[in-house]
Amino acid sequence: MYWMEKELELMADASLERSLRTSNSVSGSPGYTLRGEQVLLNMSSNDYLGLSQHPAILEVMREALLTEGAGSGASRHVTGNHMSYRRLEEALTDWQNCEAALVFANGYMANSGVISALVDRGDVVFSDKLNHASMVDGIVLSRAEHARYRHNDMEHLRTLLNKYRDKRRKLIVTDSVFSMDGDQAPLRVLAELKREYGAMLMVDEAHSGGIYGGRGEGLCHELGLQNDVDIHMGTFSKSFGVYGAYICGSRTLIRWLVNKARPLIYSTALPPSIVAGISKSLDLVQKEHWRRERLYAAAGLFRSSLCDAGFNIGAGNSPIVPLIVGDNDTALRFSRALEEEGIIAVAIRPPTVPDGTARIRFSLSAVHTDKELINAAERIHSIGLRLRVLSP
Structure with a gap:
């Protein structure tokens, strides 16, 4: 199994090794998740319409x-x-x-x-x-x-x-x-x-x-x-x-x-x-048409907030919002900083995405409120400046 250890070392050195982390749902709050004792705003789920706990x-x-x-x-x-x-x-x-x-x-x-x-x-x-x-x-x-x-x-x-x-x-x-x-x-x-x-x-x-x-x-x-x-x-x-x-x-x-x-x-x-x-x-x-309408509104608000801040979020109008940072290690540090700020948003790296396009992938839900999204965008902006993803 020596070859596995060597390959894993190379993956770790390139900030490409993955591990499994435990998350638990928060009963009655589909927009949040629990890691350890910390309740976090969940911006990585594909529960777009917020139906998982209906x-x-x-x-x-x-x-x-x-x-x-x-x-x-x-x-x-x-x-x-x-x-x-x-x-x-x-x-x-x-x-x-x-x-x-x-x-x-x-x-x-x-x-x-x-x-x-x-x-x-x-x-x-x-x-x-x-x-x-x-x-x-x-x-x-x-x-x-x-x-x-x-x-x-x-x-x-x-x-x-x-x-x-x-x-x-x-x-x-x-x-x-x-x-x-x-x-x-x-x-x-x-x-x-x-x-x-x-x-x-x-x-x-x-x-x-x-x-x-x-x-x-x-x-x-x-x-x-x-x-x-x-x-x-x-x-x-x-x-x-x-x-x-x-x-x-x-x-x-x-x-x-x-x-x-x-x-x-x-x-x-x-x-x-x-x-x-x-x-x-x-x-x-x-x-329940209102769920789609709410999702469209949430996506528009969050996208415009990140775009106005100067982030590279690509094209589109879907609830999937990629914040492209390029470097694998920067993406991991960005994700860790978000978690410290009370937000789960996972770093996506190669081979899931092409080399040089590592990103934070945000996924919005109909259950996210405007207040939550505006607050999240402010924290993301602050982290972007700190990690020099954005110019001051």
């Missing part, structure tokens, strides 16, 4: 736990496909206005399972360079050719589509909102290129589902592009405040995945209590 969700999960047990008992192909799955997938079909839906245990399994089920040797996948690791791993598992295009560079994508135009199957995959930058994919252009080159288009709405669209359906619906997307993926672990993932599309697609998606076939099904919680959350996401 009493109605907790109650239906409690009831399902008491009536249906702690676990599902088997995979969905054996005896784990409880009736609650059917009800949830019917509700998802209605919500997304599609033909069929399929629930997976989590987003990683959904992305890796779907991609590896759709393409194989002799095929090609066109993937944005900043796509989530689950997509990258799905492409590797598929054994298809991996054609990575520069982030949101549609001319580069067109060049690659021309290069591989004779491949048997062509699949374009992209995040709709990118998890580390908070910017959006050029979905209109992607839809045009998909049609022009006869490709399939898969969009990951993990960080836009629940947030965009009239009923929280996601960015594709907000732009009126839902019928141009062949494989629509989203998660229940962010805006929905629960756990799991979904795929929406044609009946043929879902039939294919039921037979070919290995993470679905060979994994134990989600417990009925989780599925019940998702169903309730889906209902709340559609009905």
Whole structure:
């Protein structure tokens, strides 16, 4: 194991070693978390709509736990496909206005399972360079050719589509909102290129589902592009405040995945209590429009505060706000200073982001108040001056 120790030493020297820290929820305060005895403003959670502690969700999960047990008992192909799955997938079909839906245990399994089920040797996948690791791993598992295009560079994508135009199957995959930058994919252009080159288009709405669209359906619906997307993926672990993932599309697609998606076939099904919680959350996401409105307002306020202070926060209007500092060690020191000031905001470093773009990734929630955000921005400004991320 000597080689591991040496590699870990190199990672530590480059401020790249990671460790696990314990955090606990604060009952009744979804915008806060507990570390040790310190209550901290949580600005690193993906609980965008503040639903993770919603009493109605907790109650239906409690009831399902008491009536249906702690676990599902088997995979969905054996005896784990409880009736609650059917009800949830019917509700998802209605919500997304599609033909069929399929629930997976989590987003990683959904992305890796779907991609590896759709393409194989002799095929090609066109993937944005900043796509989530689950997509990258799905492409590797598929054994298809991996054609990575520069982030949101549609001319580069067109060049690659021309290069591989004779491949048997062509699949374009992209995040709709990118998890580390908070910017959006050029979905209109992607839809045009998909049609022009006869490709399939898969969009990951993990960080836009629940947030965009009239009923929280996601960015594709907000732009009126839902019928141009062949494989629509989203998660229940962010805006929905629960756990799991979904795929929406044609009946043929879902039939294919039921037979070919290995993470679905060979994994134990989600417990009925989780599925019940998702169903309730889906209902709340559609009905409680004020949560999206509050989130938009919070994102606008916080973004403008950091921008006015002179920070580099990139483009976009999403609740993901990256404060780019560049240096790994500076990002770690910034994160530690924030915690001392009562704020959790994690340092993101390579390989999660490209070299030289280490950052503090802020994630906003509908439960954050204006007062909390203004106070946080003031503390961030002070730390930025102290660490010389900002000029005086």
